[in-house]
Structures are given as C-alpha cells and as structure tokens.
Amino acid sequence: MKSVFGEAYTAEDDHIHAHQANRPEESVKSAAEVRRAASGPSRRKMLGMAGALSATVAGLGMIDAKPASASSTGIDTSRVLGGNRRIVDMSHAWGADFPVFRPFVEPARFDQVASVEKEGYNTFIITMDEHSGTHMDGPKHFDNGQLATDEIPAENLIAPLVVVRIADRAEKDLDALLTYDDLRKWESRHGRIPDGAVVAMDCGWSGRINDPARIFNRDAADKPHFPGIGWDAAEFLESRRNIVGVATDSPSLDSGANNYLDPRAHKILLTTGHYGIEWAANVDKLPESGAVTVIGLMKHKGGFAGPVRMFGLY
Numbered sequence: 001m002k003s004v005f006g007e008a009y010t011a012e013d014d015h016i017h018a019h020q021a022n023r024p025e026e027s028v029k030s031a032a033e034v035r036r037a038a039s040g041p042s043r044r045k046m047l048g049m050a051g052a053l054s055a056t057v058a059g060l061g062m063i064d065a066k067p068a069s070a071s072s073t074g075i076d077t078s079r080v081l082g083g084n085r086r087i088v089d090m091s092h093a094w095g096a097d098f099p100v101f102r103p104f105v106e107p108a109r110f111d112q113v114a115s116v117e118k119e120g121y122n123t124f125i126i127t128m129d130e131h132s133g134t135h136m137d138g139p140k141h142f143d144n145g146q147l148a149t150d151e152i153p154a155e156n157l158i159a160p161l162v163v164v165r166i167a168d169r170a171e172k173d174l175d176a177l178l179t180y181d182d183l184r185k186w187e188s189r190h191g192r193i194p195d196g197a198v199v200a201m202d203c204g205w206s207g208r209i210n211d212p213a214r215i216f217n218r219d220a221a222d223k224p225h226f227p228g229i230g231w232d233a234a235e236f237l238e239s240r241r242n243i244v245g246v247a248t249d250s251p252s253l254d255s256g257a258n259n260y261l262d263p264r265a266h267k268i269l270l271t272t273g274h275y276g277i278e279w280a281a282n283v284d285k286l287p288e289s290g291a292v293t294v295i296g297l298m299k300h301k302g303g304f305a306g307p308v309r310m311f312g313l314y
C-alpha cells in the first residue's frame, strides 16, 4: 500500500535528524527545516536526547520549536502521507450516553476505578457491547466459519474509499436504501468500484448524532426508520465486485425497517467474508472517489464485532 501514501518515512531520514540533533549549532537553519526536524518519529527521538543536550540547546530554543504548519492532529501530514492530504476522522466519540440500537445493543457502562485525586492515575473499566459507537460488524457476526475480527489481515483495513451519496433521498424518505442503481450511477461518474474498496453510504445521518429521535425515527409501533444498504446493492457488491467491506453513517448496514423484517444486507455481505462499519462519521466530508480509509480495529481475540477509530484520507 506504499504507493497510496506516497514517499514513506525512511531510516535514512532518521539518521539525518539524529545527526542534526547531535550537532545543534548546525541544526537551526530555516523554519522549514525546524518543522521537518520537529515532526514525525524523529521528534520523539530528539526529545529523548533533551536531557543531554539541554545545556547547549536551551539557548537556541530549538527543542521547544513547534511545527508552524501542523494540522490539528499535531502531525505534519504532508510529510507522513505525501502531498496535501487531508485527514477526516470517521469515528464518533462514544460514551455511556451514545445512542444504541435497541433491542440489539446495550449501552456501555463506564466505571472509573482509579482517579488522579485518589490513586494518582486515571482508569476506566468499560463494560460494553461489541457494537458500541462507530464499529465494525465482523464476518463472524452471522457465520461461525468466517474470520474473527482479530484475524482480519491488516491490508484489508487500508482501502480505497467509495462514497455513495443518498442523503437527498433520505431526507424525504427515512427508509431510503442504497441501491444497485446508485452504485451503477457512481460507476458511470468515477469508473468501476476499485478492487479492495470499502463502499460507504452517505445518507446524511452523521449530522444527527446528537439527536437520537431523528436517528431512529421510531413509529407508533416502536419500529425504527433509518436508511441502509439495499439487498440488490449488497448482492451486486458481493458477487460482481471485489470489495473488502462496506460502511454506513446510519446505525446499521440494513435499514431500520429491514433489520426487523430480515437483516439480509448483513447476511449477504458478512457471510461472504466482508465486514461492515456502522455509525461511520463525517462521510459527507469525503469525496465520492479518490479517498483512502484506514481502519484501526479493536483486536480482541475471536471478535464478532468491535469499535473502530477510522480515518478517511484524501
């Protein structure tokens, strides 16, 4: 996957930075060089040397130099990823109050069992459903013969990201589905869905995260209404395209109504070795084509599902 990210960090760079750090009188040059030296793994290395160097370097103020053009992540992304890539955080922050899809998912419990005030450090014990927050439904969710989440190869968690927008339709129709037609229209604009892709539905639900009533839209019979992946689209992706997974910004792969009727989009995709991300965030901020997703998946043994910290890079 190296080509996706452009030029990678090399051991040779490390050598150059270490050399500079050992000879501080030579290291304060242009602002760009300070920025270079202060970013990435070599910054840690330099800070590790701070004790030995502090006497000579303190006067130069170099150790304290902050990257002037760093993004909010604190990382010089152009250096790590190449070019002018942007990072979109595709995970919602979640806690005990994160909306859950009843009756299938239980809310998480957070018990703080140590605090800075009492024990000198902070620790939570979290009791949680695997389907908490932005999370992956793993291939084993509906089929014991499929891979557990910890067995999913790392290369399947870095993938071209295809974004299919149905938000306009979903605004008027809470039961809207991402259909085969939507996929073919996407392909007519951007070409064939790339091999190894994650296909993400943007139904506009990311923006509803703080408004559970507008996420689930339960009717008088307590049945939920939110968009999902249509069975025809699932069938097409599974049998005609070579994807690794799908993602939805709604609470489930299937629509709210279909989850009660027959969660067939789940079954079609998961029992054939794909994974599905639910509750993805900020899908609307990503381009339809050309982005890459990186999925940091919880790696508990034998997992059927699990929370993810997921990113979209473009």
Ligand SMILES: [Zn+2]
Residues within 6 Å of the ligand: 131, 135, 136, 137, 278, 305
């Ligand atoms: Zn789930």
